[in-house]
Amino acid sequence: MSSKSGSDNYPENVEIAVVGAGLVGSLAAIYMAKRGFEVDVFERRPDMRNEEIEAGRSINLNISCRGIEALKRVGIQENIMREVIPMKGRMMHSREGTLTYQPYGKDDSEFGNSISRAGLNKLLMSEAEATGKVRFHFNVKAIFADFENNIVVFEQGSTKEKISVRSKLVIGSDGSASAIRNAMSVLDDFSCDIEPLNYGYKELIIPATASGDFQIDKNVLHIWPRGNYMLIALPNFDGSFTCTLFMPYEGNISFETLTEKPAVESFFKEHFADLVSLIPNIADVYFANPTGHMDTVRCFPWNVGGRSLLIGDSSHGVVPFFGQGMNCGFEDLTIFDQCIEEHLQAGARLDSLDAEDDWRLLFEDFGSRRKPNCDSIAQMAQENFVEMRDKVADPKFLLAKAVEKILEKKFPGAYISRYSLVTFSNVPYKTAQEAGIICDEILLDLCSGLQSAEDVDLERAEILITSKLAPVLQKEPALSSK
Numbered sequence: 428m429s430s431k432s433g434s435d436n437y438p439e440n441v442e443i444a445v446v447g448a449g450l451v452g453s454l455a456a457i458y459m460a461k462r463g464f465e466v467d468v469f470e471r472r473p474d475m476r477n478e479e480i481e482a483g484r485s486i487n488l489n490i491s492c493r494g495i496e497a498l499k500r501v502g503i504q505e506n507i508m509r510e511v512i513p514m515k516g517r518m519m520h521s522r523e524g525t526l527t528y529q530p531y532g533k534d535d536s537e538f539g540n541s542i543s544r545a546g547l548n549k550l551l552m553s554e555a556e557a558t559g560k561v562r563f564h565f566n567v568k569a570i571f572a573d574f575e576n577n578i579v580v581f582e583q584g585s586t587k588e589k590i591s592v593r594s595k596l597v598i599g600s601d602g603s604a605s606a607i608r609n610a611m612s613v614l615d616d617f618s619c620d621i622e623p624l625n626y627g628y629k630e631l632i633i634p635a636t637a638s639g640d641f642q643i644d645k646n647v648l649h650i651w652p653r654g655n656y657m658l659i660a661l662p663n664f665d666g667s668f669t670c671t672l673f674m675p676y677e678g679n680i681s682f683e684t685l686t687e688k689p690a691v692e693s694f695f696k697e698h699f700a701d702l703v704s705l706i707p708n709i710a711d712v713y714f715a716n717p718t719g720h721m722d723t724v725r726c727f728p729w730n731v732g733g734r735s736l737l738i739g740d741s742s743h744g745v746v747p748f749f750g751q752g753m754n755c756g757f758e759d760l761t762i763f764d765q766c767i768e769e770h771l772q773a774g775a776r777l778d779s780l781d782a783e784d785d786w787r788l789l790f791e792d793f794g795s796r797r798k799p800n801c802d803s804i805a806q807m808a809q810e811n812f813v814e815m816r817d818k819v820a821d822p823k824f825l826l827a828k829a830v831e832k833i834l835e836k837k838f839p840g841a842y843i844s845r846y847s848l849v850t851f852s853n854v855p856y857k858t859a860q861e862a863g864i865i866c867d868e869i870l871l872d873l874c875s876g877l878q879s880a881e882d883v884d885l886e887r888a889e890i891l892i893t894s895k896l897a898p899v900l901q902k903e904p905a906l907s908s909k
Contacts, residue, residue, distance in 0.1 A: 437564055437581075437590045441467040442780060444579055444594035446569045447601030448472075450544070451739030451756035453551035455598055457501050458760050460560035462767070463778070468561060469581060469592070471568035471601075476549050487661035487669040488547065489514065489539040489648070489750035491850045497757035500764060503554050507547065511540035512662045518647040524701045528647070529828060533835035537851045539648065539750065541661040543669075569601060572610035574731040579607075595780035597735040600756075603722050603744035608737055611726075619726035624746055626812075627682050627718040628673050631658075633705045635666025642705050643668070650815060651699055656680060657816035658699060670702075673816065682718055721746045723805050729794040733786030736793075738763070743801035748812035749849060751804050755856070759797060766793045800856040807849065807860055827870045829880035834869075834888055842866075842892050843900065854903050862899045869895060 443459050445452050448470035456466045472478075490511060498504035515538045516530035531538055555561040566584035573580075579597060581590045599607025603621075611617045633642055641662065643649060649660040649668070655675065660668040675681040680698075685691050691710040695703050703709055724744035729737040739756035746752075767777055770789050776782035777789065818824040834842040845863025848854050869891045873883050 441594045443596045445598045452600030456555040456561045460558035466561045468563045469567050470565050474565045488542050493758040494754040497761045511542045514539040514648050518649050520651045569606040577734045599737045599741045600739045603724050603740045605741035622723040624721040628671050630716045631670040633668035639666045641666050730790035733783035745805045745808045749808040803856040803860040830883050865895050
């Protein structure tokens with residue numbers, strides 16, 4: 428099936444309508460196609476494979492265990508993972524230019540993977556079309572959904588023509604500003620909380636050298652922590668880095684104070700001096716890109732009977748500071764597919780979209796499994812923002828992290844950090860959150876009065892790990908490592 432973009436090509440009746448051709452929507456189309464369904468995906472933007480991508484809103488992605496597992500399940504991980512750059516840890520840049528390295532995992536087998544958001548999205552759309560069961564329709568914006576009749580009304584981008592599409596199943600994957608979720612908001616049993624972060628972000632680029640090389644270490648996530656604000660940089664295949672400045676909208680140091688070129692130049696020279704030499708005309712780059720916003724989305728239920736379902740950011744948008752937004756959305760599809768398998772084994776008729784009650788039970792089961800875990804990663808992502816912008820420069824924090832690395836090596840499988848549980852395992856986010864609280868308690872105990880990480884009391888550590896952490900981790904039958 429080919430992509431469609433003309434208004435005369437939009438179908439009136441479809442089996443499954445996926446609203447939103449972003450990362451999760453495109454992968455959802457693959458999952459449903461693999462189950463034998465015909466899928467039509469509707470996207471408000473043009474086909475990014477044929478268009479120049481809008482700059483300034485990408486925030487490079489760190490694909491890790493949960494995201495990779497979802498790709499494996501439909502057999503496309505090899506094609507995707509060819510496009511990543513491994514990141515072994517964090518490299519902190521002080522105001523004076525001093526570098527401090529902090530590895531991500533217990534050893535070099537645990538690392539993150541930088542990937543271009545746009546590049547990944549293009550690959551997923553092409554993989555979806557390659558199934559022969561997925562059609563994409565571009566330049567159509569969802570503006571209303573009638574769940575009684577399962578009709579979604581779209582507005583064609585150039586003509587503003589209204590297009591009505593009836594489907595047997597609607598999957599809303601249209602992001603944190605979801606039109607499908609907004610249509611659900613008038614239903615009696617639906618609740619939704621959208622929590623805006625009072626921080627914005629702006630994208631910058633560290634270009635490659637004239638010979639195409641990286642200007643700084645390519646195999647780490649670079650962080651310039653500055654307390655109330657910060658800047659990060661992730662590597663790209665072409666030798667460049669995508670940088671993102673996170674800063675309050677208002678205040679002494681904020682986006683509202685950086686409206687003139689001299690102020691921007693002065694700001695970077697004072698707070699990010701080593702970056703100025705890496706980005707030519709940094710003030711021009713700053714003004715060339717928009718200031719983005721970030722929200723945490725919590726809503727429930729995620730379904731309307733057996734006819735419509737929210738997934739990804741539409742149902743649980745998170746801020747990007749644990750690198751889990753995409754990974755969490757992809758894990759939705761892993762869990763959803765597992766639910767399908769279990770319900771099929773129990774006799775559900777999920778080979779037909781007419782079995783509405785079976786789909787309703789499936790959707791309700793899926794939502795009840797995912798909701799607590801998605802709430803947990805939303806909370807952890809907010810907490811990790813404070814860690815990244817502030818704590819990574821704190822000597823006490825760095826001592827605790829050094830002790831943590833020793834514990835992971837001395838007690839493999841028994842002591843596992845919150846970061847490792849979130850990033851390098853498929854353990855439910857809620858379990859990772861609970862274990863992380865206990866890890867903090869253990870580190871606080873062990874670091875009291877400690878001057879050097881090497882002097883940590885390992886006998887005391889073993890007692891604490893056995894009595895406090897083990898009972899939480901033993902709830903999980905297996906810790907699936909990347």
